[in-house]
Amino acid sequence: MLEKTRLVNPKQVRNQLFINGEFVDAQDGATISVSDPHDLSELTQIAEAKAADVDKAVAAARAAFPAWRDMNPSDRGRLIMQLADKMEEHFDELTELESIDTGHPIRDTRRLDLPRTLLNFRYFGGLADKIDGRQVPVEPGFLNVVKRQPVGVVGQIVPWNFPLMFCSWKLGPALAAGNTVVMKPSELTPLTTLRMAELMRDVGFPAGVVNIVPGYGHTAGQRLAEHPDVNKISFTGSTATGRKIIEASSGNLKRVSLELGGKGPNIVFEDATIPAAVGGSAFAIFHNQGQACIAGSRLLLQESIADEFLSKFIGLAESIKIGHPLDPDTEMGPLTSKMHLDRVLGFLEVCAKEGNTILTGGGQPSDPNLKNGCYLRPTIVEAKPGDTVYREEVFGPFVCVTRFKDEAEAIELANDTQYGLGSGLWTNNLQRAHRMADAIEAGMVWVNSYKRVHPGSPFGGVGQSGFGRDLGIESLNEYTEPKSIWINYDADIPPFYPRS
Ligand code: NAD
Secondary structure (H helix, E strand, O other): OOHHHOOOOHHHOOOOEEEOOEEEOOOOOOEEEEEOOOOOOEEEEEEOOOHHHHHHHHHHHHHHHHHHHHOOHHHHHHHHHHHHHHHHHOHHHHHHHHHHHHOOOHHHHHHHHHHHHHHHHHHHHHHHHHOOOEEEOOOOOEEEEEEEEEOOEEEEEOOOOOHHHHHHHHHHHHHHOOOEEEEEOOOOOOHHHHHHHHHHHHHOOOOOOEEEOOOOHHHHHHHHHHOOOOOEEEEEOOHHHHHHHHHHHHHHOOEEEEEOOOOOEEEEOOOOOHHHHHHHHHHHHHHHHHOOOOOOOEEEEEHHHHHHHHHHHHHHHHHOOEOOOOOOOOOEOOOOOHHHHHHHHHHHHHHHHHOOOEEEOOOOOOOHHHOOOOOOOOEEEEOOOOOHHHHOOOOOOEEEEEEEOOHHHHHHHHOOOOOOOOOEEEOOOHHHHHHHHHHOOOOOOEEOOOOOOOOOOOEOOOHHHEEOOEOOOHHHHHOEEEEEEEEEOOOOOOOOOOOO
């Protein structure tokens, strides 16, 4: 039934590398099989970039850089906005392809992934001609201006959890600022990125400005990170890979920004509006099957309301409709890969060993239609500081619950992590909200909400969640170098070496 309503045949997506404005095979002809998380069948095969292909893509980006840098910024911005318009024309196709490839429910790709992608591209398209510098009031007779120039060729390495959205987060500011790009999507979910490359070509992006090289991390990703002619790497992915990126990038001391893992505390105080907190906390962890770096994966509950909250929260979790990603009623699809499902299931074994009580979930759904896919029931586990599942990022529909007495203990628990990315709190006490927002060590704090993201607001972390920011005006700092220019227009410079 669902098969018949499909608009997209993944086998018809351009499945080659996109280098210098053309779709080309890998130089050694290698391919990667891309599988359907619903049943592990093969969706299609795509070309696999290796070091030689990455070199070719970097050379194309380098050659395209001067003209792109020197283009009228308004024209750069207009192209970025035209890309958004073109993607919007292909809304149904792109959302369906994203759902098939990643397992995101279609209602989410339609309501969140693609609308946010379009918003981001439009925001950064609009910023292209507003990246101004400043004039510094120095000594009389001198004009000092600080210009912001693009860094050059940027390598962008992204994970599999929000492929289209990450394209807009990374490409938007980099292109607006006049950089050229080599992007390596995840080997697991490259399809919408390749389709976007075709649309970029259609709207007239010059050849070489954006190059797309799907491939494995240890080959294509590693080469991009170490490449001597890449000026900057912007990476989103795991903390372990982030460390490797830093090592690989040291050869030419390229600039690096890292968006890494998280273990977001989501704190519910006794003065919260409980129904809103229950719904918001479910979104915080179960949206996208929990595969979000900012997921609220540590639920901290004030003791006095913990039982009431949990009975409602468990009820909501058990009512979430799990199903095929293209079914419009589906609220939770499969995890994105079998490898990842096995990793998350491994945490359940850890729970058994460490004695964590599983309050609900803890396994795959019994529906026979889902038996071959990467599905997992929403899982709620009691855990205490020190337990593995309290400390490590599970990256699944898996939340651990811990109780606290008062605000001081909530702060201590919230900050008891190596990470510092997303965080949330639920309270109707305004002063407490501000105190907590100041005290939580994280890049983002949401009060009476969770996972709000907007292109104008910076996104990134502290500690082992990385450094640098995507989104916001701040992201333009990641893609520009300040250049200080001094002009003597009327200054009498005293002689430093007086000679008669
Ligand atoms: P990952 O680190 O395994 O892979 C991310 C990307 O890096 C992929 O494209 C992969 O091919 C590539 N890669 C792997 N090894 C590499 C290497 N040695 N050199 C260069 N590139 C390499 O992460 P993942 O499993 O794809 O994604 C999940 C992780 O991403 C989670 O930890 C999650 O928290 C994190 N994440 C962070 C953010 C954020 O904004 N902070 C957003 C989403 C996901």
